Structures are given as C-alpha cells and as structure tokens.
Amino acid sequence: MNFMASKQPENSLLGPEADSQRTLYPNVTGTSVVALKYKDGILMAADMGGSYGSTLRYKNVERMKAIGKHSLLGASGEISDFQEILRYLDDLILYDNMWDDGNSLGPKEVHNYLTRLMYNRRNKFNPLWNSLVLGGIKNGEKYLGTVSMIGVNFEDDHVATGFGNHLARPILRQEWHENLSFEDGVRLLEKCMRVLLYRDRSAINKLQIAKITEEGMTISQPYSLKTYWEFSAFENPTQGAVGSW
C-alpha cells in the first residue's frame, strides 16, 4: 500500500512541507489528564474535549481507553496521534494474546513500550504529539506512569499532563495519601478537574472518570461538574475602582 505512506523526495526542491518526516504542530488537541493511585487500583480523569486551536470544536472525544486486561491509557495532545498509538497498542496486545501462553502484558510493560515509541519518534524529529498517562494493576501491584512527547517518562503515585501539571499536582501533593477510598479518590480528582475547568481555556465541562482494579476497567458516563460563582467579591469587582477589571 505504497500510496498510503508519506513520500520522501530524494532531492527536494519543494519547501519545508515536503520534509514529511517532521511533525510541525498539533491540530485537534485534548487537554489535561489527571490520575492517582487509590486503595484498589488507579483512578483517572479527563474531559471529553477536542480543541481546534482556540475553538472548542469536538465535545465527545473519549481520551481514555483500556489496553488489554490490566492497563488504562489516557492522552492529551493531538487526537490523531492518540488514535494511531491505540492502533499500535492493538497490534501489541493482539500479538501478546496470540502467544496464548497464559501471560499478558502488564502496565509496566505497556508503559515501557510507549516510552520507546515516543522517544524513538522524538529522535527522528517526528514526535507523536501527546502526553500519555498509563495506569493499571496486575497481581495486586498498582502502577501509574507518564510519558511525554519527547520521551520523558516516570512513575508516581499521582500524575497529570498539560495544565494539570501546574494546577492539579499541587493539590494532589497536599491531599493525596496512601490507601484512598474510591469515594475520596473521585472527590480529589473532581477537585482537580474543577480547578482546571475554572482556569484552563481549553477545558470543557463534560468529563469521565475511569477506574481500573484487579477486576477490570470501567469508565463512567460523561457528566458535568457544578461550579461556584457566588463570591461577593465577584458580584461588583470594579465598584471601588471604576474602569478597572
């Protein structure tokens, strides 16, 4: 299927666009993903927005997907690249299943695969424009890691991408603790997502929370968070200084 692949001209008299082995900029993007470890596994949250520049164009994009039996992948950044990563992972999981040997790839292995994928693309100056969060649990061992578009990867008890790094992580650092209950975990994630909704222009008020435990993965129905605007200071902010903001 040679028609499908990008053509690379040998002596390129064309402009920089012909250098097709280099991703220039993202088009349709997802914003923050936030995740944390809790008592029974991993909880992850992401909104359902796909932004097109500054336009909030798509409002039904699922940015978290199950990978095999043990992992959950959340992505921010270019949605088409995320869709391509899911295809790569489909192949990986299929190959793993075809061995039919009773073993299955756990979150640690999938995270490692993604790290190699992202880093090797970065080395070719053609990154997959995503920040990924990979969480899961296998044989009682919880795992939560992240990989960026340049291949930076690490694991932690709580992670976030994009704006979440600046707004959610400080909250998580203060309030996360070992063995959170499901309810506390959800409330903590919602606290983070609400702040992101207030302060991230590309956030939309329609999110999902995904849970992965030893039993399996479930993803909530899309829902919206209540927001609070009734501070007295908000009502007439310029009263004492007319013309200010």
Place this chain on the structure above:
Amino acid sequence: MDLNMDLNAPHSMGTTIIGVTYNGGVVLGADSRTSTGMYVANRASDKITQLTDNVYVCRSGSAADSQLVSDYVRYFLHQHTIQLGQPATVKVAANLIRLLSYNNKNMLETGLIVGGWDKYEGGKIYGIPLGGTLIEQPFAIGGSGSSYLYGFFDQAWKEGMTKDEAEQLVVKAVSLAIARDGASGGVVRTVVINSEGVTRNFYPGDKLQLWHEELEPQNSLLDILSSPSPEPMNI
C-alpha cells in the same frame, strides 16, 4: 494587495460543508465557491463528491488536495467492493480517508466530511479534520464558513429529525454561513443518502431565504422608481 500574487495563490475552497444524520440516513450539504486568493475561480463547484454508490464526501480546504484524496479513496473502494462482493461500509471509506490524511498530514491541507448509508449501521457521518483525526458524529460542520455555525447548531440540532427537517436545516445553515463568510457563496448543494438510494438537490443563491440587512433582488433601479411610492410611516 497584490492582485498578481493572489491569482497565483493555490485554489482553495473557503467553503461551508455540513453532514447531518437523520432517522433513516444522512444529508450532506455544501456551498459552491472556489477561490484563488480574492478571485472566485468557480462559482458553481460541486464539493460533494461520490466515493461509492452509497458513500459521499464533502471537501474543504485545498481543492487539489481534497480532489486527489477522494480520487485515491474512490479507486481503493472500487477494488475493495469487488473483493468484498458487496457495497463498502461508510466506516471503511472514512478510515481510508483517515489513512491518507494522517500519513500525509504535513503536506495536505484538507478537511473532509464522509457521509453515507450501509445496511449494517444505517446512516453515518464521520468528520476528518486537518491532522487526520477520525471522529464519528451525529452531525459535522467544516470549512471556513463553519465558524459561523457552531452557535446555530448548538441551538437548532436535534436527534431523530425527518428527512425534510434535516435537509431544511442543512440548507438554512449553509445559507447563513454564505451570508457571513466571504470564502463561501454561490448555490447550496445537498445530497441525501438512505436505504432507497441517493438524491441530489440544488438551491440557487437567489432562491434562498434573506437574512439580516439583505434585500430582495431587483432587475433594475428603474423598476423601483417606476413602482408606486412606499407608504408613509406612522409614528
């Protein structure tokens, strides 16, 4: 502005394109303006292109890029249909478009809306914007004119419309976009696809509803002058 440079600018379909599902199929709609810079190179283009008997695509962005992508996909789908022994599904057509758009994302500048009907899933609409993201939607809008329609559709769209309601919505929307987008204009073309087949419709510019600050077209000023004077105003 340098007229010379503009005439050599790549042919671009500023465009308004729309695809809408209804209870039984899909309605695709588009304007008909193709521009080279500020000049309207074709005022009656057909931006709704056939891929198979049951799948069509609305093209926006670079005219050349969108034509080539549709040509390749039509070619692949033709072979696929022969091998499969039955009509291709809308999903397959959309994925082929996605493959080309994604794998050549640095060189292509085209946003497409694939719509059609197949016996497995009924009427389906897939949006494939710049970059090659594939997204199934109950309705999709695209092209420069679509900027003016986000609010309109937020308000006017509803699930489970009839064929006529869906078509009227599409015509109204394209017409509203033409009113405000300089890169869209001409006629409104629609294509309705359902289990019964495909119907093409044509709504010439002068037959569309008038919007804010638009006036009824006249043959000449002389007709206005010779007609009876308007009624005096009452306060």
